[in-house]
Amino acid sequence: xxxxxxxxxxxxxxxxxxxxxxxxxxxxxxxxxxxxxxxxxxxxxxxxxxxxxxxxxxxxxxxxxxxxxxxxxxxxxxxxxxxxxxxxxxxxxxxxxxxxxxxxxxxxxxxxxxxxxxxxxxxxxxxxxxxxxxxxxxxxxxxxxxxxxxxxxxxxxxxxxxxxxxxxxxxxxxxxxxxxxxxxxxxxxxxxxxxxxxxxxx
Numbered sequence: 001x002x003x004x005x006x007x008x009x010x011x012x013x014x015x016x017x018x019x020x021x022x023x024x025x026x027x028x029x030x031x032x033x034x035x036x037x038x039x040x041x042x043x044x045x046x047x048x049x050x051x052x053x054x055x056x057x058x059x060x061x062x063x064x065x066x067x068x069x070x071x072x073x074x075x076x077x078x079x080x081x082x083x084x085x086x087x088x089x090x091x092x093x094x095x096x097x098x099x100x101x102x103x104x105x106x107x108x109x110x111x112x113x114x115x116x117x118x119x120x121x122x123x124x125x126x127x128x129x130x131x132x133x134x135x136x137x138x139x140x141x142x143x144x145x146x147x148x149x150x151x152x153x154x155x156x157x158x159x160x161x162x163x164x165x166x167x168x169x170x171x172x173x174x175x176x177x178x179x180x181x182x183x184x185x186x187x188x189x190x191x192x193x194x195x196x197x198x199x200x201x202x
Contacts, residue, residue, distance in 0.1 A: 062144060070147050073179040074135045081133045081155075084125025086118055094180040102187040110181065120159065131157040136198035147173040152190045152198060166190035 073092060080089035097110035123129045137151035148170065155165045168190045172183040 063142075066142050066144065066147060067140065069175075070140075070142075070149065070173065070179060073173070078133055078135070081121075081124070081131050084121045084123070084131070086114075086121035086125075089121065090114055092179070092181055094174065094176065094182045097181050098183050100183065100185040102185065103189065110184065120157070123159065129157055129159045131155070131159070134200070136195060136200050138198055142173070145175040147171075147175075147179070149173065152195050154195060166192060166195050168194075 077089060077092055079085070080092075093110045093114065095111070098107055099110050099113040100107045120129070120131060124131045133156075134154045135151060136153075137149055139148075139150040141148045150170045151168075153167050153169055155163075155167070157163055166189065168187040170183075170185040170187065171181055173179045174182045
């Protein structure tokens with residue numbers, strides 16, 4: 001983050017170079033050796049820029065890579081739901097994962113929720129029903145091995161005459177041989193207007 005870079009040890013060291021006695025003497029007209037002159041003119045600014053700009057740029061690159069991978073994770077879930085591929089969906093869940101249902105005011109292991117959901121995957125795969133799920137996000141945070149995603153998902157199904165459910169949710173992911181859901185918090189019902197206000201990742 002920008003607010004950290006001005007106070008980092010590396011940043012302070014780089015700024016110290018610009019304030020060194022030898023460089024102050026050069027400003028008063030004291031002749032520097034050719035090597036020191038080149039150092040002052042080229043190397044010091046390069047170190048300073050690398051220190052001040054390199055770390056934030058590297059962090060931005062890491063964020064971009066994480067989002068690319070996590071977007072692929074959500075695409076995999078959407079495909080699994082649409083095709084009724086239970087095993088593919090199950091592979092996105094951590095073995096110690098937890099589902100928190102805010103609407104029902106309960107929590108349980110994701111493994112139990114998977115048992116409950118399996119019949120819908122089987123019905124979708126057999127063609128008995130059609131189902132789909134889409135995701136939109138209001139906040140996305142993380143690093144190389146963790147991610148916290150906040151947003152709304154839209155689950156649609158032809159089961160029982162057809163239904164559409166907009167749900168506020170938060171998910172905590174960890175990278176363990178691919179991204180896995182460690183905690184899914186289905187917070188509350190959302191509205192179509194709230195859904196439309198968020199940007200799709202697709």
